[in-house]
Amino acid sequence: MKITTVANQKGGVGKTTLEIHLAACAAEDGKRVLVVDLDEGDLSQFFPPAEDDDETPYLMSSQLFNGEHEGRQPRQVGPNTWLIEADVALLDVDDMDLDVIHALRPALGRFANDFDLCMIDTPPNLQRRMVAALTASHAVVAPFNISAFTLARLPKLMNTIETVQDKYNPGLRFLGYLPNLVNSRSPEEIDALPSLRESYGDAMFAEQIIYRPCINKSLAAGNPVWWKARSGSQREAGKEMKRACKAVLAKVWAE
Template sequence: MAAKKIEGGELSGLETPKVGPTGRPIRSFPVPEQLGTHGPARIIALCNQKGGVGKTTTTISLGATLAEYGRKVLVIDFDPQGALSAGLGINTHELTTIYDLLLGTVKDTRSAVVATHVPNLDLIPANIDLSAAEVHLVNEVAREQILSRVLRQVANDYDVILIDCQPSLGLLTINALTAAHGVLIPLECEFFALRGVALLVETVDKVRDRLNPSIKLDGILPTMYDSRTLHAREVLERVVEAFGDDVLDTVIGRTVKFPDASISGIPITSYAPEHPASEAYRQLARELISRGAVA
C-alpha cells in the first residue's frame, strides 16, 4: 500500500473528526427498528431540584420522539404545577390524577391514563392537588414505594414510562427514584444549575443504597445551551470534566420554539418537526436506545 503523502504537517486523505459541544467527536446514532412486542416498561425519572432546566420540555419531547420510533410511552406528571399536562394540551379539570392514585381514592391506574394527540403517547395528569400529597403520605407505611405500586399495574402496557418530577428532593421525588430503573438529569448550561447536580447524584446514590438497588444514572442532558456565550461553553466543559461519560453527547440548544410549542399544547416535534431542536430530541431518543436505557 502506498504511503499517504504528508501535506502541511497532516496526512493527506485523513479527515479531522468534527467535534460537538461536549468536546467529543460527533457520533451518528442509528434509527432504531420498530418493536414487535411491547412491555414491560423501563421507568425513567427526569429529576433536577432546580426549576426551569427543561425537565418538562424534555419529558414531552423525548416521549414524543420515542413514540415516533414505535415505542409505547406513558408520561407521568409528578409536579403540582401540572406543566406536563398543560404542555400536552390536557385540561385536568375533573380528570383522575396521579394524586388520586397515590392516596388510593382511585385503585385502578388505567382509569387515570389519558391519550394525547401523539399516537403511542399517553399521560397520567396532575394538578395543584398534588402539592398536598407529601402531607398525606408522610405517615403511610412504605411511603417511598407508593408510586411503584401504582405503576406496577400498567408497566406491561408500555415500553417506557417517563416521570416528570417536581423541582425538589422531597418525598414525591424519592417516590419517583424508588420506582425508576434509571434517572435522566436535564442540566441547564448555567453556573447555578451546575451547583446542585452533585447533590442530586448523591441523593440517587442514597436511594440506590437504601431503597432501590437497581437504579442507575442514565445520563446528564445539557439543555438551554447557547454556543455564542462563553459562560455556557465553560459550564458544559466543567460538567464533562466532572461527570465524564455520564454526560450525554446530545445537547439541547436554547430556542423560543419550546415555549411556542407549549402554548400550542403539542410537542415541538409536531409544532416544528424540521427545527434543529426537534432533531436534537430525536438524537436524544436514538442515543438512549443505543445506550440501552430504552428498548
C-alpha cells in the same frame, strides 16, 4: 414497562420540556408511552384537555399515592401516548408519612404489560414526590443548564440518587447529565462544556440542547419542536432535540 424519571433539584433546567420530547420521540417509534405528571401541572397542560362531554373518571396523579387508583385508567392524549394528570391533591403527598414513597411502584405496576415506557416528571426539590419517583424507576436522567447555581446542585442530586439506590431502589440506573438550554452566544457556557465533560466523563451525555425560542413556541402550539418545522432555526432545533432524545432512550432500552 421501563420507568424513567426526569429529575433535577433545581428549577428552570428544562425537565418538562425534555420529558415532552422524550415521550413524543418514543411514541413516534411505536412505543406505548405512559406520561406521569408529579410536578405542578405544566406537563399536563401541554396535552389537550378531556372533551367537555367526557365524564370518564380518569386516573389522577394523587391517586397513585392514596390507594384510590384501582379501576381507573390513564387518559389517551395522542398517538401511543397516555397521561396520568397532576391534580391539586397531589401537593398533599409531600405532607404524608415517608412510607408514601413506596406507594408509586405498585400503583404503576398495574400497567406493566400495557405500556413500553413510563416517563415521570418531578418537582425541582427533594420532596416525597421526587423520592417516590426515584424509588419506582428503573432509570433517571438529569437535564441541567450551565449556571453557577445549577452546577452547584449537581453533586446534591447525585447524592440523592445514591441515597435512594442504597436505601430503596438498588436497581436504579443513572443515565447521565444532559446539557440543556445552552446559550450559544455565551462564550463562557460554550467553553464550559469540554471541561464539564472531562470532569463527569461517561456520566454526561455527548449531546447538548441549545436554547432556541422556537422550542417554547412549538410547545405552546402543542407540538414537539420537530413537528411542522418551517424555519431553519426550528429544523435545527428539531434535529438537535431528537438526537438528544434518541441518545437518552438508547440508554433506557440498553438494559
